[in-house]
Amino acid sequence: MLSYQHGYHAGNAADVHKHLILLATILRMQQKSSAIHYFDTHAGKGMYDLRDAQAQKTGEYLHGVQLALNLRDDLATQPQWQHYFSALAAVNQGDDNTLEFYPGSPALVADLTREQDRHTVFELHPQEHQLLTAQESRQTGYVIYGDGLQGILQQLPPKTPRLLALIDPAYENKDEYAAVATTVSKIMQRCRHAVVLVWYPLLPAARHEELLQRLATELQQPILQSEFHYKAMSGERGMYGSGMLVINPPWQIEAEIETLLAPLLPAYAPIYGAPAQLQQTWLRKEND
Ligand code: SAM
Numbered sequence: 001m002l003s004y005q006h007g008y009h010a011g012n013a014a015d016v017h018k019h020l021i022l023l024a025t026i027l028r029m030q031q032k033s034s035a036i037h038y039f040d041t042h043a044g045k046g047m048y049d050l051r052d053a054q055a056q057k058t059g060e061y062l063h064g065v066q067l068a069l070n071l072r073d074d075l076a077t078q079p080q081w082q083h084y085f086s087a088l089a090a091v092n093q094g095d096d097n098t099l100e101f102y103p104g105s106p107a108l109v110a111d112l113t114r115e116q117d118r119h120t121v122f123e124l125h126p127q128e129h130q131l132l133t134a135q136e137s138r139q140t141g142y143v144i145y146g147d148g149l150q151g152i153l154q155q156l157p158p159k160t161p162r163l164l165a166l167i168d169p170a171y172e173n174k175d176e177y178a179a180v181a182t183t184v185s186k187i188m189q190r191c192r193h194a195v196v197l198v199w200y201p202l203l204p205a206a207r208h209e210e211l212l213q214r215l216a217t218e219l220q221q222p223i224l225q226s227e228f229h230y231k232a233m234s235g236e237r238g239m240y241g242s243g244m245l246v247i248n249p250p251w252q253i254e255a256e257i258e259t260l261l262a263p264l265l266p267a268y269a270p271i272y273g274a275p276a277q278l279q280q281t282w283l284r285k286e287n288d
Pocket of ligand 1: 103146170
């Protein structure tokens with residue numbers, strides 16, 4: 001049974017890390033005109049009301065999107081941040097610094113989809129799916145109710161020459177790490193040029209290491225690993241950071257992510273006693 005609801009976490013530090021990498025990847029890929037099919041295997045409900053009981057209970061967005069918004073004048077010199085802030089502005093009508101809504105990955109991608117592109121998203125939670133479909137398709141892409149890991153495999157190869165997949169599970173049970181590794185291996189066997197983004201949480205139990213090890217040994221493609229450590233690990237529970245793998249990363253994306261997120265790191269010092277850290281490395285290099 002699915003119990004995870006992203007409304008408790010929307011706009012948190014992990015979403016900022018994940019969504020900036022997503023936008024940076026799309027903008028790089030769109031430097032060529034050939035069509036892209038975007039897949040979002042775990043879509044969520046698409047739009048999040050930050051004034052509702054879920055968001056207010058955790059207040060996580062205050063340490064994510066709100067911190068970024070406070071630094072907008074410094075960040076918005078970069079096109080990826082400009083897209084992020086204009087997506088926020090489109091759904092927040094109040095004064096510049098007050099957030100009411102947060103657009104999830106389907107909305108962020110839909111904003112950038114070009115005439116020639118395709119956009120398919122999957123959601124398995126019945127209520128989240130219903131809320132997603134209640135929005136207009138130009139804000140969400142084409143929505144499919146079902147398991148996104150099986151669903152994406154059924155759609156391969158896409159009709160477009162290029163493919164970008166975001167795989168962003170909640171990892172509610174530990175088997176999901178293995179299921180993600182198996183799905184990514186199959187995607188890369190069928191579409192060896194696919195660009196795939198895989199999000200994972202940094203938790204003391206470190207279950208993501210199984211996922212990393214499997215992908216490093218099973219894939220032939222280059223894999224960039226980007227981790228945003230917003231606080232120190234302590235105790236046995238609690239997420240302390242956000243991880244993202246970029247398989248077949250677009251050219252220069254590593255340096256671009258660094259430039260995008262570096263100005264945000266000091267903002268975590270007053271909250272957690274030390275600046276956040278961005279740690280990036282190659283899990284597999286080209287020609288390894
Ligand atoms: N990608 C979204 C974003 O960035 O805005 C957030 C997604 S949230 C972390 C994960 C979502 O996956 C939840 O809404 C959950 O209901 C859904 N989910 C869980 N298992 C799934 C599955 N096997 N297939 C599709 N969706 C699933």
